[in-house]
Amino acid sequence: MTANAHEAPELVSPNRGADSLLRVESLAIYLALALGAVGALVGLVFARVEHPPLAGPGSFGLFAAWSATIVAALISGIGYWRSRNRPGQEWRLEVATWTA
Helix, strand or coil, X not given: CCHHHHCCCCCCCCCHHHHHHHHHHHHHHHHHHHHHHHHHHHHHHHHHHHCCCCCCCCCHHHHHHHHHXXXXXXXHHHXXXXXXXXXXXXXXXXXXXXXX
């Protein structure tokens, strides 16, 4: 037997695409946790400083809705931009910049 016969099998998948997807999903989870904590902190500060009503004009609900809209638009744009160079997504590079 050679010295290599007793080595542990390689734990890295031969499919590098799966590793890349796992890394992206892990990053998404970490960002969601971090940004959720930031959102909770901002909401707490807003609620303590302004004392807004829960519904209606100038309410906490309106503040939360606009904040969620802005964050969703930014994250969607960043996700689209990051995925444009992935295998199978080459068509995104052909889309005119003014339509994206």
